[in-house]
Amino acid sequence: MSSNSWSAEPAVQPGAGIKKKQTFWKTIWSHKEFYLMLLPGVIYYIIYKYAPMYGMVIAFKDYDMSEGILGSPWADPWFKYFQQFYESPYFSQLLTNTILISVYKLAFGMLPPILLAILLNECRVRWFKSLVQTLSYMPHFLSWIIIYGILLMFFSQDSGIINRWIIDAGGKAIPFLSSTEWFRTMLVGSEIWQNLGWGAIIYLAAIAGIDPTLYEAARVDGASRMQMIWHITLPGIRSVIILLLILRLGHMMDAGFEQIYVLYNVYVYPVADILDTWVFRTGLEQWNYSLASAVGLFKSLIGLVLVLLSNAMAKRWGDSGIW
């Protein structure tokens, strides 16, 4: 972990500031090719990610497009839009839905790609492996509108194939897509289906990076396949699993706007309306950008706190975390 040589310098004595500075620039100079390669990325982030952040101030302003960001008057009180958000009759429902849907997606969506990656890794029939891999990550490239159409064909109350079977078997049609009991299952299920193969790619890559000598040694010692998976493969990708988990936690407050906006309907608002869909209807459709920014800021802060916390926790449990 200590390849960042300048951060691993021994503690400097008081009065040695100038010297430290020199070594800092010296180190950079000695690795100048790497920093040069890093430069375009840094510039990209500064221009497209950091600079636009000043637009965040409109969360504290009565933003008016014809006045511009700087010209718009400050909101009075400064938390006006946060208050407006908090005072919506749906505030607690929106928050609950957002967190619940995220947690469900995290809890149920984490394991399947790992499983698929391991299965694919164990598969010895090459053409079958690539066939499965291609098929399983194809849905990632479908837009939610198309997935909605597919879901309708399967789960529509009136014409969906599953309900046809249920009715033919003497049952009663289940409104999968328009009942509060089933809707979140549909959300989580379709999300897993869409991202299963895509999510497995990163784990497959991690598995490929495991030192093959470990497997050879295990085989010599007479380990079974299951034992190799358990004692070599899983520990080998452990850091990647934790890394992805931490990153997902940062998106805890994004429960999937596009998906929900396409799938939801009036029957399932109580279980499906999330912060982002509310912001879309209230903030953007009605040109209330200040409100939209206030909610965006609120979400980002929570996401940041979650990332910091989970990273600290990962480190405490002996993993490296993400920084």
Place this chain on the structure above:
Amino acid sequence: MNRSKWVPLSLTAALVTGSLLAGCSSGSGSTSGGDAAAKPGESASASPSAAPSAPVKIQMAMAASGLPSPENDDIKKTIDKKLNTDLQLTAIASGEDYKNQIRVRISGGNFPDLFSVELADVKEFSDKGLLLDLTPYIDKDLKTAKDFVLSEQKEIIKKATINNKLYAIPRIGDVPFSTMWIRQDWLDKLNLKMPTTLDEMMAVAKAFTEQDPDGNGKKDTYGLTGAKIGAFASVFGGFGAGGPGTFYEKDGKVMNGYYDPAMPDALKFIKSMIDAGVVDPEIMTNKANIEVQKAFQGKAGMIFRGWTDMAKDEFVAQYKAINPNANWVQISPPLKGPGGAYDGAYDYDRPSRYWVIPKALEKDKAKLQKVFDLINYVSSAEGNRLVMYGLEGKHYNLKDGKVIPTDLMAKEGNYFNLYQITGRPNKEYLEIKFPNQAAATDVAIKAPRIKAFDSSVLPPTGYNKADADRFAEEELIKFVTGKRPLSEYPDFLKTFETTFQYKTFVEAGEKQIRDQGFVK
């Protein structure tokens, strides 16, 4: 080891920055505003160009699509020749993008000379003093245009009036298209007669559901399909109610649909239909025109819909391809109920566009006059014919004074309506453009409807329309599906008024309608 270092680093950066979507997007929107402002200012370069020979450049902007390039734009070329102008129309396809761009241009002081905005924006911009007050001009300089729009809609000027001042030139409103449609061949097959009342409609819907009108031996049809509560417009009309949230006149007073005493009765009737199982169970979740597809596929025998979706040649061909015997006809006159017979409510006086002129143009009299000339020209008999039908001999031929469209009109004429600044006489226009649908058009225009005033109403500040809409929609559906007893309707209104501040909206609406003089 190397990978485990750079992947996390860049991913962290992406994470921290990526979630600030809302702030970023509006930020960048306004940055491009600066760019727009930095472009050569039109107002500066245009003002000295009032020399008699040079054509006057007029910039027009609107949300629309299908505009050809200027060389192929016969309408522009004809108008330019006639008025000695250089008319530059900017048409932006997406309404959202257009709205953004107009605001950006305004913030940069770079106004188009004539542009179309929504009523709420007419108010906002005029409050800021950005728009030219047309009150002093309308009776003299714009008389042709005024007479033209008033000849079609007597009240339309009022609709563009805010605080007793006219800030926009209204475009003649659209005519209603929607009626209830029914499968005549299903009626014939089951030996039923055309329903004339709501109760008969209910009986027909039952028969359509239970007596296998498509003869496939399966119980897979419904009486009625549609999308959301609007599918029941005829039911609300039959009870004399204007539909949820609509403003209209009842007994000499402004009435809002939610407060109409007939509303609970109408909801009760809808509930009885849903309880009887004669309504498409997905009626509240149908979207993206899927309900029309269901109707065409023979899944339901009735639908409340515009003729533009049901009777155009391509749609007739579509459902005939599925079933050659299928025959969709309009129910006319509308179904009678205890409160009358109306095909829902319709806002007859709603202008289809609001055209505004920036205040800055006041200083450039010559150009302002050209803008007035343009508006008057497309409102005159000659100019209006040009923007409706195109060029004589190319897009149409005259036969005994009647316009006969050529094939080129269908091919090239789709953008003509962009230049119909003040609109068109709808009936005549639609009959010539859609000769095969003339009868259906006529039925829809003549169908009695409750006259709505919604286009007079601007929501007051602080009223959260999105939350209120969601609440009302959810509760209405609970009432009609029996999840909430109708005896609780007054409680619903109470929550609606207090928690969701609907009262402030209704009061503002009533005041605006009375101020415009529609109801005393």
